[in-house]
Amino acid sequence: MKGNEAFAEAAIRAGADGYFGYPITPQSEVMEYLMAEKPHERTGMIVLQAESEIAAINMVYGGAACGKRVLTSSSSPGVSLKQEGISYIAGAELPCVILNVARGGPGLGTIQPAQSDYFQSTKGGGHGDYKMLVLAPSSVQEMADFAGLGFELAFKYRNPVLILSDGAIGQMMEKVELDEQRPRFTDEEIKNNTPWATTGKTKDRERNIITSLDLDSYKQELHNLDLQAKYREMEKNETRYEAISCDDAEYLIVAYGTSARLSQKAVDLLRAEGIKVGLLRPITLFPFPTAVIAKLADQVKGILTVEMSAGQMIEDVRLAVGCRVKVEHFGRMGGIIPSPTEIVDAMHKKIIGG
Amino acid sequence: MAEITKEELRQPENLIYKKTDLLTDKALSYCPGCGHGTAHRIVMEVLDEMGIQDQTIGIAPVGCSVLAYEFMNIDMQQAAHGRAPAVATAVKRLYPEKFVFTYQGDGDLAAIGTAETIHACNRGENIVIIFINNGIYGMTGGQMAPTTLPGMKSSTSPYGRDVATMGNPLKITELIAQLPGTIYVTRQAVHTPANVRKTKKAVRKAFENQKLNKGLSFVEIVSNCNSGWKMTPRQSNEWMVDNMFPFYPLGDIKVND
Numbered sequence: 138m139k140g141n142e143a144f145a146e147a148a149i150r151a152g153a154d155g156y157f158g159y160p161i162t163p164q165s166e167v168m169e170y171l172m173a174e175k176p177h178e179r180t181g182m183i184v185l186q187a188e189s190e191i192a193a194i195n196m197v198y199g200g201a202a203c204g205k206r207v208l209t210s211s212s213s214p215g216v217s218l219k220q221e222g223i224s225y226i227a228g229a230e231l232p233c234v235i236l237n238v239a240r241g242g243p244g245l246g247t248i249q250p251a252q253s254d255y256f257q258s259t260k261g262g263g264h265g266d267y268k269m270l271v272l273a274p275s276s277v278q279e280m281a282d283f284a285g286l287g288f289e290l291a292f293k294y295r296n297p298v299l300i301l302s303d304g305a306i307g308q309m310m311e312k313v314e315l316d317e318q319r320p321r322f323t324d325e326e327i328k329n330n331t332p333w334a335t336t337g338k339t340k341d342r343e344r345n346i347i348t349s350l351d352l353d354s355y356k357q358e359l360h361n362l363d364l365q366a367k368y369r370e371m372e373k374n375e376t377r378y379e380a381i382s383c384d385d386a387e388y389l390i391v392a393y394g395t396s397a398r399l400s401q402k403a404v405d406l407l408r409a410e411g412i413k414v415g416l417l418r419p420i421t422l423f424p425f426p427t428a429v430i431a432k433l434a435d436q437v438k439g440i441l442t443v444e445m446s447a448g449q450m451i452e453d454v455r456l457a458v459g460c461r462v463k464v465e466h467f468g469r470m471g472g473i474i475p476s477p478t479e480i481v482d483a484m485h486k487k488i489i490g491g
Numbered sequence: 492m493a494e495i496t497k498e499e500l501r502q503p504e505n506l507i508y509k510k511t512d513l514l515t516d517k518a519l520s521y522c523p524g525c526g527h528g529t530a531h532r533i534v535m536e537v538l539d540e541m542g543i544q545d546q547t548i549g550i551a552p553v554g555c556s557v558l559a560y561e562f563m564n565i566d567m568q569q570a571a572h573g574r575a576p577a578v579a580t581a582v583k584r585l586y587p588e589k590f591v592f593t594y595q596g597d598g599d600l601a602a603i604g605t606a607e608t609i610h611a612c613n614r615g616e617n618i619v620i621i622f623i624n625n626g627i628y629g630m631t632g633g634q635m636a637p638t639t640l641p642g643m644k645s646s647t648s649p650y651g652r653d654v655a656t657m658g659n660p661l662k663i664t665e666l667i668a669q670l671p672g673t674i675y676v677t678r679q680a681v682h683t684p685a686n687v688r689k690t691k692k693a694v695r696k697a698f699e700n701q702k703l704n705k706g707l708s709f710v711e712i713v714s715n716c717n718s719g720w721k722m723t724p725r726q727s728n729e730w731m732v733d734n735m736f737p738f739y740p741l742g743d744i745k746v747n748d
Contacts, residue, residue: 193577195581344567350557
């Protein structure tokens with residue numbers, strides 16, 4: 138299956154209640170697959186093509202505020218349009234899954250894959266102090282797995298979960314193992330598990346209000362402190378990464394998503410040359426695997442970050458490393474995917490011989 | 492005649508009117524003389540009379556009525572500016588058996604939320620939209636709205652709205668009445684007891700339509716904004732009758748029964 142299709146099928150199987158989207162390349166297969174699959178007949182799941190990305194994310198807000206499992210997907214320019222809604226969702230503490238099958242920018246940019254939305258994904262994107270939990274798949278299997286995991290984490294923390302993929306992962310075809318169908322939430326489960334949800338005020342409870350507004354600055358600061366405490370909790374519990382050939386590594390590559398796949402090949406090529414290189418692949422971009430990178434910084438002589446951008450994640454790597462070893466960036470932009478040999482060359486020039 | 496004490500007066504047999512329990516006891520944040528309070532009461536009375544408090548989800552806008560959820564004793568969501576019809580769309584699609592309405596002002600519905608309004612109406616979402624049109628941005632201090640009349644002064648049209656440079660007021664209600672998805676489109680007011688009764692009838696009809704899954708009902712309420720218009724409440728109501736009503740005539744615009 139294509140990555141986009143695997144994600145769509147996995148969302149149905151994760152017991153999603155509603156998908157709201159708007160077409161944009163290279164992620165349109167998500168809604169196309171859902172529409173063709175008629176999930177309403179399979180599980181009762183709603184699929185709606187909205188009039189804009191803005192409407193779609195606000196539909197997600199409305200559905201999430203009802204305690205339902207709802208999601209949307211888009212690509213970079215469309216995700217920019219969603220930022221206002223994402224800020225409201227984070228502020229009102231609503232659970233949802235958002236997929237960004239990223240493409241090159243800025244502006245309309247290109248439809249080819251890129252990783253230049255790292256800052257937008259991990260440093261806010263919209264207004265206000267908030268964080269999304271960001272998962273970065275590097276295979277079609279992870280595109281599928283993260284739909285279900287995304288909902289789990291979203292409901293665990295009452296927080297939006299972003300899956301930051303890219304056009305290569307979204308479009309590539311690989312074998313994938315899918316989970317069994319999970320049932321959608323029953324009304325009883327929604328009442329018990331999400332007692333804050335707007336489902337109609339019954340006599341046995343006070344009315345439920347979903348809002349991000351509090352004009353009382355003192356209370357708004359308390360709300361912000363609560364959010365920050367939640368983000369610290371995510372950092373404690375949810376940091377995910379994959380360490381490949383790191384045990385004896387003298388040099389390290391840090392890369393996620395498509396770049397991680399290519400870097401893994403580069404590690405093989407470098408090891409064939411007799412150079413002990415490891416790969417650290419962040420799976421969560423927020424929370425970022427700071428501690429493990431800090432530890433590896435004591436072990437290796439230099440670190441190369443590989444990103445399909447001008448170098449965004451490198452800032453978090455440098456913060457983790459704290460100037461103890463050299464950290465350099467290699468990347469391509471504009472939708473160009475670096476080759477493993479280019480990465481090998483960059484390691485030689487910028488780190489080993491640099 | 493003997494003096495009647497307050498205690499004697501407050502007997503159940505003397506009770507001819509009471510505030511619906513669907514309004515909270517919180518003091519309204521609206522300016523004295525504003526039509527929002529009456530509009531709130533009408534909507535809540537209708538929900539109360541239909542006995543659907545436990546099945547209703549309301550969507551509050553951004554604008555003066557951003558805090559509608561403080562006063563309406565029902566489950567509510569506060570939407571981003573202009574996005575209430577999109578939010579309501581999802582709520583209704585996910586809970587088709589529940590009652591869903593938006594409560595929006597003119598800036599929210601007819602400027603920043605134009606796309607969401609038109610597309611929710613065009614899809615024929617089975618919801619109710621309550622649209623308060625007072626021709627001005629009240630919350631932010633009286634700026635020109637999409638419905639500000641030609642020549643009308645506001646803080647961003649201090650010499651009056653010049654349609655040549657500032658555009659024409661948008662009759663969005665007539666516009667959405669053209670769409671096949673709308674079933675009932677009406678324009679009402681709440682400045683006199685007679686109009687209050689008519690508006691209440693219209694709001695009731697809108698929610699009855701939703702109960703019958705007939706499509707989208709849209710109730711515009713032309714209202715005053717005495718503070719934004721820099722008038723006394725009485726002057727503002729007179730000005731509304733003399734100036735707003737000729738441009739925004741009251742009555743049903745579309746009734747598909």
